[in-house]
Amino acid sequence: MKHLTEYRDADTARRLAAEIGRIATRPWAIMEVCGGQTHSIIRNGVDQLLPPEVELIHGPGCPVCVTPLETIDRALAIAATPGVIFCSFGDMLRVPGSRGNLFSVKGLGGDIRLVYSPLDAVKLAQAHPDREVVFLAIGFETTAPANAMAVKLAKQQGLKNFSMLVSHVLVPPAIEAIMRSPGNRVNAFLAAGHVCSVMGTWQYPPLAERFRVPIVVTGFEPIDLLEGIRRTVLQLEQGRHELENAYARVVSERGNEPAQRVIAEVFTAGDRAWRGIGVIPASGWRLADAYRDHDAEIRFAVGGITAVESSLCKAGEVLQGTLKPNQCPAFGKECTPRTPLGATMVSSEGACAAYYNAGRWSDSGAA
Amino acid sequence: MCLAVPGFVESIREESGTRMGRVNFGGVVKDVCLAYLPEIAVGDYTIVHVGFAISKIDEASALATLQTFEDLGLLEESLEELRGDEAAAGP
Amino acid sequence: MSATPDIAAFACPLPLRDYPHVVMGHGGGGALSSDLIEHVFLPAFSNPLLDRLGDSTVIDIAADLAGGGRLALSTDSYVVRPLFFPGGSIGDLAVNGTVNDLAMSGGRPLYLTAGFIIEEGLAIGELAEVARRMATAAATAGVRIVTGDTKVVERGHGDGVYINTAGVGVVPPGIGVGIEPVRPGDVVLASGTLGDHGMAIMSVREGLAFEAEIVSDSAPLHGLVTAMLAACPAIRLLRDPTRGGAATSLVEIAGLARVGIEIDEQAIPVRPQVAAACEILGLDPLQVANEGKLLAVVPGDAAEQILAAMRAHEYGRDAVAIGRVVERHPRMVVMRTAIGGTRVIPMPLGEQLPRIC
Numbered sequence: 001m002k003h004l005t006e007y008r009d010a011d012t013a014r015r016l017a018a019e020i021g022r023i024a025t026r027p028w029a030i031m032e033v034c035g036g037q038t039h040s041i042i043r044n045g046v047d048q049l050l051p052p053e054v055e056l057i058h059g060p061g062c063p064v065c066v067t068p069l070e071t072i073d074r075a076l077a078i079a080a081t082p083g084v085i086f087c088s089f090g091d092m093l094r095v096p097g098s099r100g101n102l103f104s105v106k107g108l109g110g111d112i113r114l115v116y117s118p119l120d121a122v123k124l125a126q127a128h129p130d131r132e133v134v135f136l137a138i139g140f141e142t143t144a145p146a147n148a149m150a151v152k153l154a155k156q157q158g159l160k161n162f163s164m165l166v167s168h169v170l171v172p173p174a175i176e177a178i179m180r181s182p183g184n185r186v187n188a189f190l191a192a193g194h195v196c197s198v199m200g201t202w203q204y205p206p207l208a209e210r211f212r213v214p215i216v217v218t219g220f221e222p223i224d225l226l227e228g229i230r231r232t233v234l235q236l237e238q239g240r241h242e243l244e245n246a247y248a249r250v251v252s253e254r255g256n257e258p259a260q261r262v263i264a265e266v267f268t269a270g271d272r273a274w275r276g277i278g279v280i281p282a283s284g285w286r287l288a289d290a291y292r293d294h295d296a297e298i299r300f301a302v303g304g305i306t307a308v309e310s311s312l313c314k315a316g317e318v319l320q321g322t323l324k325p326n327q328c329p330a331f332g333k334e335c336t337p338r339t340p341l342g343a344t345m346v347s348s349e350g351a352c353a354a355y356y357n358a359g360r361w362s363d364s365g366a367a
Numbered sequence: 368m369c370l371a372v373p374g375f376v377e378s379i380r381e382e383s384g385t386r387m388g389r390v391n392f393g394g395v396v397k398d399v400c401l402a403y404l405p406e407i408a409v410g411d412y413t414i415v416h417v418g419f420a421i422s423k424i425d426e427a428s429a430l431a432t433l434q435t436f437e438d439l440g441l442l443e444e445s446l447e448e449l450r451g452d453e454a455a456a457g458p
Numbered sequence: 459m460s461a462t463p464d465i466a467a468f469a470c471p472l473p474l475r476d477y478p479h480v481v482m483g484h485g486g487g488g489a490l491s492s493d494l495i496e497h498v499f500l501p502a503f504s505n506p507l508l509d510r511l512g513d514s515t516v517i518d519i520a521a522d523l524a525g526g527g528r529l530a531l532s533t534d535s536y537v538v539r540p541l542f543f544p545g546g547s548i549g550d551l552a553v554n555g556t557v558n559d560l561a562m563s564g565g566r567p568l569y570l571t572a573g574f575i576i577e578e579g580l581a582i583g584e585l586a587e588v589a590r591r592m593a594t595a596a597a598t599a600g601v602r603i604v605t606g607d608t609k610v611v612e613r614g615h616g617d618g619v620y621i622n623t624a625g626v627g628v629v630p631p632g633i634g635v636g637i638e639p640v641r642p643g644d645v646v647l648a649s650g651t652l653g654d655h656g657m658a659i660m661s662v663r664e665g666l667a668f669e670a671e672i673v674s675d676s677a678p679l680h681g682l683v684t685a686m687l688a689a690c691p692a693i694r695l696l697r698d699p700t701r702g703g704a705a706t707s708l709v710e711i712a713g714l715a716r717v718g719i720e721i722d723e724q725a726i727p728v729r730p731q732v733a734a735a736c737e738i739l740g741l742d743p744l745q746v747a748n749e750g751k752l753l754a755v756v757p758g759d760a761a762e763q764i765l766a767a768m769r770a771h772e773y774g775r776d777a778v779a780i781g782r783v784v785e786r787h788p789r790m791v792v793m794r795t796a797i798g799g800t801r802v803i804p805m806p807l808g809e810q811l812p813r814i815c
Contacts, residue, residue, distance in 0.1 A: 001393035001734055003373035003412055003424055010724075012436045013797035019439060022446075035815040036369035045799015062815055089417070090740075090811030115665045116739065116812060117418025119400060142369050143814060145403055146419040153385065194369040197414065197422040220369065222797045223436065249429040250414055250422045259403045259421065337807055347815070357804040370740045370814055393734030396669040415738075417814050 003249070007221030008044075016226035017049035020233055024053040028236050029185045030229060031178065031321055033171055034140075034192035035062030035347065036220050042354045044222045054233060057186060058351040060174055060274060060319035063138045063167075064091045065343040065350050068273040069307040071167045072097040075136050077302035078165065079110045085128060087113045087121035088136040094346050098308040118150035118164075125154065125162035134296045137164040142194040144168050144285060145259035148266035151287065151294050163296040166287050169272055171195050172203045173283035177274075179211040183322040188214040188232045193224070193247040198263075200255025205243040212241045219247040266291060275309075275343060276316030310334075315342035318351050325355035332356060371416035373424055376401070376409050390415055480580045485610030494608055498582065502589035503572070503596070507604040515605040517569060519628065526631030530565030532556050533624040541588060541618045544658045545673025548621060549591030551749055554678045555700065556625040557599045561680035562696040562752065564635040564687060565627035567599060572606040572623050577616030588619060599678035601625070627680075633687055640694045640715035644783040645761040647754040649682060649768055650675070650776040652704050653732045656746035666739065666812060670731045677750030682773045689767035690760040697753045702806050703745040707753050708781075708791045709805040715755075719791045721781030721803070739812035744803065746810065755783065 032038060038058045041047055047056050060066050076097045079086035086102070093102045093114065106112040115121050118135055125133035137147040147164065154162040171192055178184055191204055196217045208215045214235035218228025228246045235242060245251055265288070272284025287295045312330040317323035325331055325344070335341040337353050344350035374392035379401060381387070386401040390413065400419045401407055412424040483490040500509065507515050523529065536552045553570065560567040572592065576585065596603055603623075654675040661668055679698065686693060695715070699707040704726075712719045728736075728743045736743050750773060756764050761779055768774030786792075791803040 001373065001737065002375075003429060004737070006433060008796055010797050012440070015436070015440050034369055039815065043795075043801060044797055045795045045801050046797070048799040049797065064815060089814045091813045091815050093811055113665060114811065119418055120665050139814065140369070142371070142416055142421070145421060146400075146417045149400065149402060149419065192369060194371050194414070194416060194421070197371075227432075227436075249425045249432060256403055256421055258405060262403075337804070358802045372737050392738055394670060394731040395734040395738060397738065
């Protein structure tokens with residue numbers, strides 16, 4: 001596939017890794033805040049090609065992992081409501097709420113539909129005017145344009161039976177929270193390439209400056225990741241802390257302005273609780289007042305949600321990079337991919353699941 | 368987030384006021400919403416996330432990036448040569 | 459083969475009692491049930507053993523077992539939606555799936571049973587087409603359907619139709635697949651491209667559909683197995699990687715045999731369109747179902763001969779070595795990635811879900 005396979009070349013990977021090895025003279029900890037990047041790193045074994053000086057810390061970049069427990073519980077309650085067609089991306093189906101997950105709700109008779117695009121949920125609402133169709137709209141900024149367009153179209157078409165349960169999270173406030181948290185070890189960030197393709201890169205220079213950390217916008221293929229890491233290590237070695245764009249074929253400084261306009265129309269910023277981390281100010285988007293009629297949180301007043309997180313789960317510390325999964329007492333015992341206590345064990349890019357699946361073999365590299 | 372895959376635009380149409388296109392990903396064709404890329408044209412490459420095209424791929428930039436990797440290879444080779452020469456020259 | 463049958467073109471040899479759709483009565487054991495058997499199943503499956511329509515079918519296989527042959531038995535149930543998909547149907551799966559289970563022990567499949575649980579409301583024309591496809595698959599595989607059963611369940615239960623087939627086969631004397639232990643030095647072979655079937659289903663699945671020339675690979679593999687055994691009788695293990703994909707089979711093999719397995723990402727054969735479809739949905743071809751492929755663990759020094767025999771067979775043209783058995787990391791499967799890293803292939807947890815992350 002063009003614009004994909006070229007960035008998986010073994011020879012280029014080897015050369016980039018060698019170059020990183022050549023320039024790294026001291027230990028550095030680099031965090032990526034994007035579940036897609038975490039997934040690619042683990043899936044391709046990118047971290048194993050790095051010299052021992054360079055450590056990758058997997059940050060809270062997986063919307064599955066950070067969606068607040070309360071939102072999951074609300075989703076489960078709505079999905080269990082008779083007559084509702086509940087639509088979701090595949091990633092969310094196994095995430096544990098306080099009691100059960102969407103799969104278990106399906107087992108008890110809930111009509112849960114897996115969709116590839118939010119527009120598929122809108123189509124379902126058109127096809128079933130007699131049913132309430134609810135879409136679980138989660139994600140970082142990358143998914144916001146799609147989710148925004150879905151509800152915008154629904155409103156335009158007067159689809160009264162369509163509503164969304166929204167829980168968007170934002171990267172720049174997360175970076176800030178990470179840098180402010182005690183015990184933080186992060187020296188530099190790889191910025192999420194596709195988030196930046198939507199939002200642009202203009203939000204990051206102030207962060208690089210304020211916290212004196214290099215921030216390099218990076219893609220997802222192994223070569224893109226290695227190149228992003230290379231440029232980051234170079235900055236660190238040279239004592240620079242700038243915003244750099246290593247994914248220029250897709251990312252521009254201004255980003256996708258039509259998308260940003262629709263986002264601004266449909267969503268409004270607010271404080272958001274990140275599962276395992278706590279409330280990060282102004283770190284989330286919810287539906288704007290103009291879209292109240294399509295807000296599932298308002299339409300379905302599911303009361304009495306008391307989110308009960310497992311007291312054993314330390315996902316929060318893992319997400320912030322202050323605890324490695326195999327340092328958690330529950331790791332591999334009460335908490336396994338089959339019996340996950342928290343989202344980081346459920347998600348395919350959750351750090352805990354990744355460690356577990358590799359854990360029985362020697363953990364090579366700096367992981 | 369962020370699973371977005373590159374494909375090229377095969378055709379564009381209007382559907383109830385929304386710009387839609389057929390995008391070809393390595394032989395697999397899917398309907399994609401092009402509303403966020405008003406200037407995208409047939410034949411252009413784009414990356415698509417959950418059924419929406421969110422960015423056009425800048426071919427020139429892509430070529431430039433790939434070129435830097437080539438240059439890296441040349442640099443490495445010449446560095447190795449240098450080291451080889453130094454070793455041969457002796458202390 | 460077209461994905462959906464042209465029901466209108468179905469010509470019934472004798473008229474049914476004016477029921478274009480299956481009703482509860484068709485499962486009741488009376489006249490309606492007989493109708494179904496006489497006009498749908500018998501025309502498709504007819505053979506001297508079945509046509510006697512006894513409660514059980516008596517078969518003389520003494521000749522097949524002579525000289526030390528052993529009986530092989532297998533059963534499987536088939537649940538798939540939609541019933542007809544690019545490259546096949548539930549009917550093909552129901553025959554080839556059980557035939558392949560027998561083939562994995564080195565068995566020559568002979569007879570099948572066929573049990574149908576039919577949903578009230580299914581069009582008779584669709585049921586007849588399923589039967590016709592089963593008949594074609596059975597003829598291709600050289601097996602006969604010799605006994606069966608039908609039941610009808612209420613509308614809303616049954617996804618159209620569920621099929622169970624049990625298979626009887628014979629393992630010829632001297633064949634001992636699975637008897638010799640798997641050991642370091644053995645080589646892992648794949649008979650062809652992985653992920654075709656699962657992605658063919660995905661391509662027509664509600665909410666995820668896409669256009670691609672991906673067809674199911676459903677096929678009977680006993681002929682291929684015979685050719686492989688002729689090249690080398692000492693094949694350690696055969697597996698058909700159906701639900702859960704090759705990853706599930708490999709992890710199972712590593713666990714059962716208590717060995718480590720290493721596979722090379724670059725050696726794994728995947729059709730470009732299957733690879734592309736997996737990219738879009740965030741799926742791993744190693745976890746996607748196959749219905750006409752096998753994995754073989756063979757002695758290292760016999761790998762080339764066996765591959766040559768496979769490639770000479772119609773269902774093994776793209777056969778390739780994908781890895782090896784090692785002493786390291788026992789009970790684990792490790793993949794050497796295209797860029798030179800490694801990752802552990804874990805046992806898939808359940809249905810693989812498309813992802814956005």
